[in-house]
Amino acid sequence: MTWRAEDQRLLERLEDEALFEQVWRALAGTDDGAPHPRAAGVLVALREDAETRGLVEAARRGDMAGLLKALHRPDPARLAPRHAHHLALLWDRVADVLEPTHETGSVLARKHSLAMWAWLAAEPAYLEALAERVIDGALPPPEVGRAVQEAPLASLDRLGARALADANERGDRGRLALAALRLVPEACDDAGCGDELRRRLEARSRRHREAAVDAAIRRVDDRIEQSLIDHAPVAELVEHASEAAAIWQWAGRDEQVERFLVQRLTPALWDRYRERAWSDVAALLRPLQAPVESLAIRIESDPSKLAYAAPCAQIFVFMAEVASQFERQLALAERALLLCETHRNGRLVLADLLVERGLRRLDRAGVFGAGDALNDAAADIRRAESLFPQLKRLPAAKQRLKAKGVDLDA
Amino acid sequence: MPEPTDENPFERWGIDPEQGPAAITERMRELIEDATDEATQKAIRAAWEALTLHPARRLTAALGAHPDSHGVLGAAPPRPPRRAPSQVSLELRDLLARPSALAALGLEREAEAPLPEPTDPIVDPDG
Numbered sequence: 001m002t003w004r005a006e007d008q009r010l011l012e013r014l015e016d017e018a019l020f021e022q023v024w025r026a027l028a029g030t031d032d033g034a035p036h037p038r039a040a041g042v043l044v045a046l047r048e049d050a051e052t053r054g055l056v057e058a059a060r061r062g063d064m065a066g067l068l069k070a071l072h073r074p075d076p077a078r079l080a081p082r083h084a085h086h087l088a089l090l091w092d093r094v095a096d097v098l099e100p101t102h103e104t105g106s107v108l109a110r111k112h113s114l115a116m117w118a119w120l121a122a123e124p125a126y127l128e129a130l131a132e133r134v135i136d137g138a139l140p141p142p143e144v145g146r147a148v149q150e151a152p153l154a155s156l157d158r159l160g161a162r163a164l165a166d167a168n169e170r171g172d173r174g175r176l177a178l179a180a181l182r183l184v185p186e187a188c189d190d191a192g193c194g195d196e197l198r199r200r201l202e203a204r205s206r207r208h209r210e211a212a213v214d215a216a217i218r219r220v221d222d223r224i225e226q227s228l229i230d231h232a233p234v235a236e237l238v239e240h241a242s243e244a245a246a247i248w249q250w251a252g253r254d255e256q257v258e259r260f261l262v263q264r265l266t267p268a269l270w271d272r273y274r275e276r277a278w279s280d281v282a283a284l285l286r287p288l289q290a291p292v293e294s295l296a297i298r299i300e301s302d303p304s305k306l307a308y309a310a311p312c313a314q315i316f317v318f319m320a321e322v323a324s325q326f327e328r329q330l331a332l333a334e335r336a337l338l339l340c341e342t343h344r345n346g347r348l349v350l351a352d353l354l355v356e357r358g359l360r361r362l363d364r365a366g367v368f369g370a371g372d373a374l375n376d377a378a379a380d381i382r383r384a385e386s387l388f389p390q391l392k393r394l395p396a397a398k399q400r401l402k403a404k405g406v407d408l409d410a
Numbered sequence: 411m412p413e414p415t416d417e418n419p420f421e422r423w424g425i426d427p428e429q430g431p432a433a434i435t436e437r438m439r440e441l442i443e444d445a446t447d448e449a450t451q452k453a454i455r456a457a458w459e460a461l462t463l464h465p466a467r468r469l470t471a472a473l474g475a476h477p478d479s480h481g482v483l484g485a486a487p488p489r490p491p492r493r494a495p496s497q498v499s500l501e502l503r504d505l506l507a508r509p510s511a512l513a514a515l516g517l518e519r520e521a522e523a524p525l526p527e528p529t530d531p532i533v534d535p536d537g
Contacts, residue, residue, distance in 0.1 A: 009480060012480065013480040035476065036418075036421040036475070036476055038475070038476035038477070038479070038480075039476045041476055041477060041478065041479025041480055042476075042479075044479040045479070082477050082479055085473075085476075086476055086477065086479065089474065089475075089476055090476075127473075130427075130428065130469075130472060130473070130477075133427075133428045133430060134427055134428065134430070134465075134468055134469050134472040136430045136431055136465075138431070138468075139465045139466065143466070144469075147466055147469050151469070151470075151473050154470070154473070
């Protein structure tokens with residue numbers, strides 16, 4: 001009996017399917033949810049490439065490490081389109097199976113899948129050929145072209161739809177979809193994307209994230225609006241602010257929510273501030289602390305976010321005003337000016353606190369007040385004057401300093 | 411948009427996406443003929459409609475299905491050649507155990523003993 005080429009192909013298919021069962025178990029940690037046996041085709045390209053053939057042979061002998069690494073980190077320069085297609089689907093499947101139990105692994109698997117779709121987006125010839133065979137002339141060429149262009153981005157659309165669907169309930173699937181969408185820049189790196197494609201993918205990812213976050217905060221926004229119209233008790237606003245902070249966590253500490261919190265609650269904070277309702281101000285600030293701190297770090301590390309510096313600084317000023325410890329008040333006021341050097345209220349509050357510290361230092365300096373305490377007090381009052389020369393307490397403070405022998409106007 | 415595999419009609423019904431609408435129809439016809447219950451027939455018909463009447467949906471499903479990287483299976487291997495009938499004619503005595511085998515089993519005496527009378531459980535119930 002002769003051994004024919006098709007017999008060899010059948011043997012290889014069966015051997016690949018047997019090995020793929022082990023590969024799936026290694027990737028997903030379970031036999032459940034395995035993809036269609038055709039997914040074993042992911043081994044074909046590896047077997048046919050001289051550089052990776054040994055990995056498949058080693059895996060058959062029980063050493064899976066090299067093969068798994070090749071599946072995790074395929075070299076974009078050596079990828080074949082069909083192999084990338086297999087990998088895109090395989091990793092998406094792994095992500096689905098891991099989702100309920102291994103969130104980090106699931107998100108990373110999703111990123112691998114996105115990287116492969118991104119790689120395919122840069123290889124339209126494969127998708128065009130596939131589309132021609134599948135559509136078989138049933139659509140006009142421009143429509144086929146559009147479908148081919150959109151196809152690799154569809155995985156982003158699917159994640160966006162999941163995030164949007166879960167926005168109101170802040171569900172886990174939506175949260176993980178948003179986490180995966182945030183990894184699009186990394187996926188582009190892994191795929192070796194060019195600038196134009198990267199911009200396209202990142203813009204699509206951003207649009208989906210914004211849509212989901214918008215949907216999540218819309219309801220809170222409406223409630224805040226209603227509470228403000230009703231002059232509702234602060235506890236109601238605190239509840240809404242806490243919900244917005246929960247959305248911030250759900251959305252992976254999203255900047256959009258940070259900006260929303262700052263912009264939306266600042267007027268309410270001003271109202272309570274003018275009423276000198278300090279405990280209300282403190283209560284309303286509590287849920288804002290972590291998001292505002294996060295926004296401040298973004299602003300400090302990215303000059304393009306300068307537009308948000310002043311509103312964010314104002315929140316730190318509020319925090320400084322109601323902090324219970326003097327040193328904490330000073331630190332918060334300093335933080336406000338670090339964010340926005342020209343912030344009027346920040347300068348006023350810090351100047352006032354510096355005068356206060358200067359006077360306390362003068363008190364400690366004693367009758368013959370000399371030495372470090374006097375010098376430190378002079379430095380504080382001098383800085384206060386430079387920050388806010390019109391400060392009402394400033395002349396009296398300078399007078400006291402003069403009485404100790406330090407004339408700042410000399 | 412890639413759908414989860416178990417919902418992908420190409421994978422669920424074992425169709426190669428690249429074979430085109432004619433192959434889809436042919437395969438679906440086979441599946442409907444083989445289907446034993448109405449619910450399955452209905453599901454197959456719905457999948458056929460989705461895949462053949464909506465080309466864009468067909469492309470979406472094709473992108474969500476693993477390509478067949480192993481290629482078509484081809485024809486089954488040829489049957490082994492039929493053996494020619496044996497030229498040796500067997501007789502009843504060829505079926506008897508050889509003395510050497512009986513000796514090895516220690517059954518020489520039993521082999522030489524006369525055969526017992528045939529019994530008929532209907533005629534002789536004690537037999």
